[in-house]
Amino acid sequence: KLLIVGEGDLYAELKKIQVKYNLQDKIVLTGWQPYHKIPEFLKAADLCLLPAHDNEIMHNIVPIKIYEYMAAGKPVLATRLPGVMKEFGNNNGIIYVNEAREVVKRTLQLIKNGSLAEQGLKAKRFVKRYSWDNITQDFEAILERACLSKFNRRPLIAKNL
Known part of the structure; x- marks a missing residue:
């Protein structure tokens, strides 16, 4: 299952796709959630995503959610953003992707080769310094x-x- 927590700019569009293709049993859209519930969602996740466009706003920022994902011991699939790459580097529990299709491919690789737990442990170890x-x-x-x-x-x- 794909669990999407929160409401971003594309929430309404995602909701339409979910209904149009009858994906309610495959894609769960929670909408906005209070911050105190986030640990519950992280606990349920096998991995976490940071999909973003490399634009003027996102280019050099490091979203706090990445630290939260890593502190929860979750591997992170993240768009290759210069700010994120500078902060976390390589081989620290973040797997960088360039486009949406890579997310599926890399997720399947992580599941197939059994490295989800290993990547999550790397993430947790790295973020402990913060x-x-x-x-x-x-x-x-x-x-x-x-x-x-x-x-x-x-x-x-x-x-x-």
């Missing part, structure tokens, strides 16, 4: 170095407050 604990530790270290260099004395930051 946890709030790690970000906080890095930020504290930067502040501590800044204080030490500015005042050339003991750090002003107390540990473990």
